[in-house]
């Protein structure tokens with residue numbers, strides 16, 4: 001005899017735990033299973049251990065999804081203010097950082113503890129180190145063969161996340177379930193991920209590893225971010241690169257404005273006037289890290305000579321160079337370091353109001369497993385909370 005539950009949730013991460021708590025509060029009998037030893041591993045390591053759990057400013061435009069309207073309903077059914085209210089109810093201290101990002105003051109552990117406290121209901125059972133071997137559709141719902149026993153449920157929620165950071169237990173399980181039930185997929189790729197560079201640039205810039213520069217960056221589709229760029233020994237990282245990586249496809253260039261708040265031609269003209277014998281290297285080192293300027297000179301990208309020797313055409317071309325520094329990344333560091341997975345279960349297959357598969361009654365998806373990926377800044381967790389909450393209302 002199979003154990004019967006109203007709802008089985010696969011994945012005890014951010015979305016799965018939120019969904020379990022909400023379905024449990026409705027009086028549904030819930031089983032949440034995870035193959036990991038413990039719940040919420042990604043929450044624990046997120047935001048440098050402080051979990052950037054949401055953002056003051058959340059709209060559907062902060063998400064990458066083939067259907068730009070899909071996220072709207074869930075984000076309005078469960079908003080950042082709802083999550084902040086839950087945080088306040090559990091007396092978790094938090095702080096605002098730049099761009100409206102909210103972090104725990106103490107530890108991301110508090111978020112996991114809060115979700116577990118919300119799940120602490122007689123209606124909710126959790127099982128860890130639990131593998132799902134097989135799922136079949138029955139007349140009344142689903143039958144799941146687990147490594148321990150067989151369970152049946154009316155509603156099945158897939159909250160197994162994306163592919164990023166396989167060493168934290170990420171698997172393609174959710175995509176396989178979607179395919180088993182005939183749901184279309186949007187091809188997956190790593191998002192919010194550092195860029196690698198071609199050999200010559202990688203070698204030239206490796207010595208700048210650790211240097212950060214405030215820049216603006218633009219993808220070929222016109223998407224634009226203003227944040228900090230970090231040189232690494234593998235290539236380019238920092239918030240601005242992670243953000244733009246979600247809008248980049250192999251073969252494309254990104255255009256970086258290394259001096260977003262400076263008119264370089266005006267500045268160079270003024271410097272030439274006041275100090276005509278000063279070298280370009282010294283002049284530019286007042287605006288940007290000296291080692292970066294030296295590397296650009298060593299590569300022959302710019303020529304170093306006294307400012308008085310620069311004519312107007314050369315000043316204009318220096319201005320253009322620094323305001324639109326064009327880089328063609330070799331690739332990304334991939335799922336090993338990506339914060340998120342772009343693509344996933346095609347949202348055309350799902351109801352934006354309930355997260356239920358349109359063609360498979362009783363089958364729900366929540367969180368990163370679907371083709372909804374947020375910007376850096378707490379948006380991916382907000383999607384997990386919102387979609388998990390919504391699935392929990394209907395499953």
Ligand code: FDA
Pocket residue numbers: 010011012013014015016033034035036039040041042043045046047048051052053054130131132159160161162164165168169170171172173338339340366367368369377378379380381382384
């Ligand atoms: P999540 O990955 O959280 O959970 C999926 C669960 O399913 C896991 O517990 C996993 O073990 C389980 N599972 C997978 N396969 C299974 C299987 N076959 N059988 C059983 N269980 C299975 N976002 C943000 O907003 N702010 C931040 O600060 C950060 N920081 C951050 C840092 C790092 C290093 C990473 C990698 C990611 C972030 N993110 C983030 C992104 C955020 O962590 C992510 O989007 C959410 O955790 C997604 O929540 P889900 O519940 O969908 O998946």
